[in-house]
Amino acid sequence: MKIAVLGVTGRTGRLVAQSALDRGYSVRGLARDPKKLDLRHERLALIEGDAHDPSAVRRLLEGSNAVVSALGPSGDAADVCNTATRLVLGTMQETGIRRYVVVSGAGIDFPGDRKKFGDKLVGKMIRFFQPATVADKEAELQVLLGEPGIDWILARPPRLVDGPAGGSVRVSTDRPRSAKISRQDLASFLLDQLDSEAYIRCAPFVSN
Numbered sequence: 001m002k003i004a005v006l007g008v009t010g011r012t013g014r015l016v017a018q019s020a021l022d023r024g025y026s027v028r029g030l031a032r033d034p035k036k037l038d039l040r041h042e043r044l045a046l047i048e049g050d051a052h053d054p055s056a057v058r059r060l061l062e063g064s065n066a067v068v069s070a071l072g073p074s075g076d077a078a079d080v081c082n083t084a085t086r087l088v089l090g091t092m093q094e095t096g097i098r099r100y101v102v103v104s105g106a107g108i109d110f111p112g113d114r115k116k117f118g119d120k121l122v123g124k125m126i127r128f129f130q131p132a133t134v135a136d137k138e139a140e141l142q143v144l145l146g147e148p149g150i151d152w153i154l155a156r157p158p159r160l161v162d163g164p165a166g167g168s169v170r171v172s173t174d175r176p177r178s179a180k181i182s183r184q185d186l187a188s189f190l191l192d193q194l195d196s197e198a199y200i201r202c203a204p205f206v207s208n
Helices: 012-022 056-063 080-095 117-129 131-145 183-195
Strands: 002-006 026-031 044-048 064-070 099-103 152-157 157-160 171-172 180-182 203-208
Touching: 002 056, 012 026, 012 157, 012 183, 026 056, 044 056, 056 080, 064 080, 064 183, 080 099, 080 131, 099 131, 099 183, 117 157, 131 152, 152 183, 157 183, 180 183, 180 203, 183 203
Parallel strands: 002 026, 002 064, 026 044, 064 099, 099 152, 157 180
Antiparallel strands: 171 203
């Protein structure tokens, strides 16, 4: 399998790339500064460019079978996630790629959620302290909901922690089950969705 990764120089994106290579996949990653990624492999190709650039996104997706977005908030681009998703979905339609796996956050609401009071309170706090990030991720979700032709999965992790895999992953479609997940476990979950039909057009909560 050949996958394209957005946000490949980030802490989660790097683990997605490394885990994909460990599984024998070929990886193409988009990076504004490829030197920031301390990972080299014969099956890894880095595309220099920005997720807001249609030509860079097209080069990234060229020859890929699926796309993983590990993009997070950017200080110089408040709408980086929803803008990138619009570009990616349009390019996927043109190139025939159907699978898109995206990282969002547990604070984002999805139809059918049954969050407990504590979960809702945390969500309100996130909205208060990070309004631009939440607005970007909410807009990204609306872009996905309006796109019927792509098999997307929106993973909603809680607090991300560095370090080794936690050993088990809990998945729920209606409310968070735990307060954190290791980035390594999240990366593994994202890759598992590339050939799974379990959560198509859903936004599962993923935690340890």
